Amino acid sequence: MARIVTMGEIMLRLSTPNNEKFIQADEFDINYGGGEANVAVSLANYGHDAEFVSALPKNPIGDAAIATLRKYNVGTKHISRSGERVGIYFLETGSAMRASNVVYDRANSSISTAKADEFDFDEIFKDADWFHFTGITPAVSDSAAKLTEEALKAAKKAGVTVSVDLNFRKKLWSSEKAKRIMTNFMQYVDVCIGNEEDAEKVLGFKPGNTDVTAGELELNGYVDIFNQMCDQFKFKYVISSLRESFSASNNDWSACIMDGATREFYHSKKYHITPIVDRVGGGDSFAAGLICGLCDKKDFKLALEFAVAASALKHTIPGDFNLVTREDVEGLAGGDGSGRVQR
Structure with a gap:
C-alpha cells in the first residue's frame, strides 16, 4: 500500500438536525471534517498509510479532533500543537429546491497562523508516495499559503507525486x-x-456551454480546457467531477479525466443520487478514490470509475467522512447499486 500525506485544516462541524434552518435549531450535531482530513480518512479506510499534517491547539477540542482521526487509522504524529483555536463551520443542510448553507468561523485558527518551521518536511515526506492538498488551505490566510508552498517545494524535492483539488471557496x-x-x-x-467552477475561478478556464444550475453538461468543453491545462501546466492527469444539480436532494454524478501524455479523454458511468443524505465531503471522497485507484496502479479509467462510485456512496452517509470500504466501492463500480440488505 502507498504512503500518502495530506495537509490542511480539520474543523469542528456544527450542523442543524433534520434539515432545520439555523433559526429553527435548538441544538447542533457535532462532527469533525475538512477537505484534506476527509481524503486521509478515506484512504486509510482503503488500507493505505495515510498521514494528516496540520496545526491544532493544545486543548481538549484539539485533542478530540486528533482522536477522531486516530479512530479511523489516520497518522497524526506530524500535527503541530500550536495556535489558539480549532476552526468551526456551521452547516444548514438543504432539501429539494432549498440549498445548503455554510457559515465559517475559522479566523485565526491554528492552521491559519502556523509557520513552516513548525514542520519537519524532510521527515514528513520521507518514503512518501503521494502528497495531496486543496485550494482551501492557502485561502485561509497568507501564512497558510506560504506554508502550503513550502510543503509543495519539499514534496517535489523528495520526488513525491502531488495532487491538488482546486476547491474554490x-x-x-x-x-x-x-x-x-x-x-x-x-x-x-x-x-x-x-x-467546472474551480477551473474557471481558480485557473481561468471555462468549459464550453456547461451550466451546472441547469443540469446541462457539454463534454466537448471539458476536452478543450483539459487540453489547455495540460499544455500550460504539463499535468499527468486532469480530472473534473460532474455534478448535474436538479435540486439539493437530487443530483446526477459522474466525472471525466484526460491523460496528459496521450490526451485520451474518458467520461465515467453516471449515478443518479436521490435522496441525498449529505453531499458535504463528496468532492473529497472523489479525490480520495482517484488517488487510491492511481496508487493501486489501476488503469486511469478504472481509477476514475472507483472514484465516482466512492463519491456516489458518500452522498448516502452523514458527516464529512466517507466511511465505506473497498468492497463497498468495488461492488457499486461493478454494477451492484441495488441497495439490498446484506445478510
Missing part, C-alpha cells in the same frame, strides 16, 4: 487572489482535480 478569498496564488502552485502539481 468564495467565502474565503476572491477569484483574483486564487488565480494569482494557485497558478503559481501548479508548477508543483502532477494531478489536478476540480469541477
Whole structure:
C-alpha cells in the first residue's frame, strides 16, 4: 500500500438536525471534517498509510479532533500543537429546491497562523508516495499559503507525486487572489482535480456551454480546457467531477479525466443520487478514490470509475467522512447499486 500525506485544516462541524434552518435549531450535531482530513480518512479506510499534517491547539477540542482521526487509522504524529483555536463551520443542510448553507468561523485558527518551521518536511515526506492538498488551505490566510508552498517545494524535492483539488471557496478569498496564488502552485502539481467552477475561478478556464444550475453538461468543453491545462501546466492527469444539480436532494454524478501524455479523454458511468443524505465531503471522497485507484496502479479509467462510485456512496452517509470500504466501492463500480440488505 502507498504512503500518502495530506495537509490542511480539520474543523469542528456544527450542523442543524433534520434539515432545520439555523433559526429553527435548538441544538447542533457535532462532527469533525475538512477537505484534506476527509481524503486521509478515506484512504486509510482503503488500507493505505495515510498521514494528516496540520496545526491544532493544545486543548481538549484539539485533542478530540486528533482522536477522531486516530479512530479511523489516520497518522497524526506530524500535527503541530500550536495556535489558539480549532476552526468551526456551521452547516444548514438543504432539501429539494432549498440549498445548503455554510457559515465559517475559522479566523485565526491554528492552521491559519502556523509557520513552516513548525514542520519537519524532510521527515514528513520521507518514503512518501503521494502528497495531496486543496485550494482551501492557502485561502485561509497568507501564512497558510506560504506554508502550503513550502510543503509543495519539499514534496517535489523528495520526488513525491502531488495532487491538488482546486476547491474554490468564495467565502474565503476572491477569484483574483486564487488565480494569482494557485497558478503559481501548479508548477508543483502532477494531478489536478476540480469541477467546472474551480477551473474557471481558480485557473481561468471555462468549459464550453456547461451550466451546472441547469443540469446541462457539454463534454466537448471539458476536452478543450483539459487540453489547455495540460499544455500550460504539463499535468499527468486532469480530472473534473460532474455534478448535474436538479435540486439539493437530487443530483446526477459522474466525472471525466484526460491523460496528459496521450490526451485520451474518458467520461465515467453516471449515478443518479436521490435522496441525498449529505453531499458535504463528496468532492473529497472523489479525490480520495482517484488517488487510491492511481496508487493501486489501476488503469486511469478504472481509477476514475472507483472514484465516482466512492463519491456516489458518500452522498448516502452523514458527516464529512466517507466511511465505506473497498468492497463497498468495488461492488457499486461493478454494477451492484441495488441497495439490498446484506445478510
